[in-house]
Amino acid sequence: MGLQGPRTAEWFARAKGVLVNGVSSGFRYWGDEDTMVIDRGEGAYVVDMDGKRYIDYQLGFGPIILGHADPTVIAAVAEAAAGGTTFAMTTAREIEAAEAVVGAIPWVEGMRFTNTGTEATMHAIRLARAHTGRELVVKFEGCYHGAHDYVLFTTAGSPVEHLGSRRSPVPWQASSGIPEAIRSTIRVLPYNDLEAVERLFRSEGGRIAAILVEPMMGNCFGVMPEPGFLEGLRRVADEYGAVLVFDEVKTGFRMALGGAAEVFGVEPDLGTFAKSMGNGFPIAAVGGRNDIVQDWARGGVTQAGTYSANAVGVAAAKATIDLLATGEPYERIRAAGRALMQGIEGILAEEGVEGHVVGHWSMFSIFFAEEPPREFRDVARHDADLYEETVRGMIRRGVMPVDDGLEPWFVSAAHGDEEVARTLEAFGDALVEAKG
Ligand SMILES: Cc1ncc(COP(=O)(O)O)c(C=O)c1O
Known part of the structure; x- marks a missing residue:
């Protein structure tokens, strides 16, 4: 027996008539009788x-x-929307929201808003590559960093039997349609295995732009980092001049106001934030060390987005962060x-x-x-x-x-x-x- 009641089933049939599988995000499809x-x-x-x-x-x-x-967030959003939503210019609300983010996360010296976590990790990777002049990105098996081509390898849905040996993992491409060349830019490693990280850096450290990690595995059971793992990533990144990126899209503003970095006491070079920052409104951010993010200002590294820092998103972020900060x-x-x-x-x-x-x-x-x-x-x-x-x-x-x-x-x-x-x-x- 499916999970849908009769009216839900009727609406789902309508959804399937217009939306592929009846959903606007693949993860929401639970089968024809169970999708809500x-x-x-x-x-x-x-x-x-x-x-x-x-x-x-x-x-x-x-x-x-x-x-x-949440009534406070909804009121802030309604008030903001009444004053117009999208401008080709900076707004006061955007500045206030950015001040709230920077106030919450002390290691964020500079930042920009995006709309989704996917955009945020894409920009973080580009910054890291530009900053280091290198191409390789290290990610961990079972971590998800969004739906863009650079990170769809060995995500949480991948078949464990196809990952190769632990010592020499094979990146599992989680989607068709990704150019073959991109596979060569990614290295995947088992989470919580610092020795594997050290081994990889000994052989390819000079080519690695970034270590990209969910500081707690928010897409894989909520597995926590073992003591020393994040500290070890910090040390290895410093030793080899790679950029340490914490993908805090799930952990940010959720585990604590200062996210996983605060809870675990390890600061990355760059971080990506979304989800709990805006209580459900589309708002995300990339931020971190000024010498890296200022590459956006110095020119040469592109970051852009028509809807970035739209009034609705930044109003939601400001109201949410103010409440969380209490x-x-x-x-x-x-x-x-x-x-x-x-x-x-x-x-x-x-x-x-x-x-x-x-x-x-x-x-x-x-x-x-x-x-x-x-x-x-x-x-x-x-x-x-x-x-x-x-x-x-x-x-x-x-x-x-x-x-x-x-x-x-x-x-x-x-x-x-x-x-x-x-x-x-x-x-x-x-x-x-x-x-x-
Ligand atoms: C850790 C992490 N990074 C990035 C993303 C992508 O965010 P979005 O779905 O907003 O593009 C997600 C989404 O679940 C995520 O969990």
């Missing part, structure tokens, strides 16, 4: 076309840090996130199911295996069927994590005690049902 059509979001909830309410842990794949339709949303997210993580651990133990809650209170997932994961290849040990069955049972009970186990559950400041209690009850019941 949503009417609205309210705080911690989404409501489908049948009027069914779900406690939402997808949160738009992460951005909704304050809850859906610290109060993080207290609520931490309380709910910790209660969920501990509650799930407890249920797993009670039911005698081998599993681990992986990640951070702001974004975590459940890994069904004896030992917790430390890198993408560990996905092979995860009982994906049990996970998927459990999540489907939860969705039927009105709780909505992402059905793909690699995508973490996201928690917002609108998730309170009631949502936590209902979620744990649904998880327990669905798990018992799923394991049969």
Whole structure:
């Protein structure tokens, strides 16, 4: 039985008539009977076309840090939109929003806004290549950095059996249509393996422009960096003159106001931000060391975008960051996130199911295996069927994590005690049902 109710199914049929697979982003397609059509979001909830309410842990794949339709953000956006949205000139709102970003993240000396995380990582890579005069980019297996050609290698959906040996990984091209030449510019390595990084740099360090990393694996169970891993990347990048880029599109403004760099105490040269910076409005940023980002000003390195810093996006960013800067949303997210993580651990133990809650209170997932994961290849040990069955049972009970186990559950400041209690009850019941 599919997840769609009758009206949702009707709307999905209409969607398929005009949108390919009925969606505007490939990851939203869950199959013809399960793809959801949503009417609205309210705080911690989404409501489908049948009027069914779900406690939402997808949160738009992460951005909704304050809850859906946060009234303060919506008011700021409405006020900004009434004054016009897109100008071929800098605006006061844009300056204020940039000041808020720089105020939140001390190592960002200079920045520019973009609209999406994809654009942000594309520009960060270009800056790094221009700054170093080198072409190679190192990324890690299971990390996702957007939908552009330079980074679609060994992302979280890649088949583990096709990745080559750990010592000599083969980049798995995650899409057709990428020019063959681009493959030669990418090197992929297992996450949390500093020795592999050092080995690669010993042989090719002089050709590597950037180490691009999700400081916590926000697209792979929320696997955390082991102590010393990010510090080691910092050291290797310094030693070989490569640019260290933290892709904080998921972690930025979510794990803490200063993102993963603040939590782990390691500062990159460049960072990319999006999602939680704007509570669901399309706004992103690239920023970091002035001697690198000022290449945009010195000429020669192109950054442009008609909609960059549009009034709606920057108003959302300013309002969201101001609220986050009070610290109060993080207290609520931490309380709910910790209660969920501990509650799930407890249920797993009670039911005698081998599993681990992986990640951070702001974004975590459940890994069904004896030992917790430390890198993408560990996905092979995860009982994906049990996970998927459990999540489907939860969705039927009105709780909505992402059905793909690699995508973490996201928690917002609108998730309170009631949502936590209902979620744990649904998880327990669905798990018992799923394991049969
Ligand atoms: C770490 C990371 N980087 C980049 C992106 C791409 O961002 P966008 O979807 O806004 O282009 C994502 C999207 O999920 C992401 O998780």
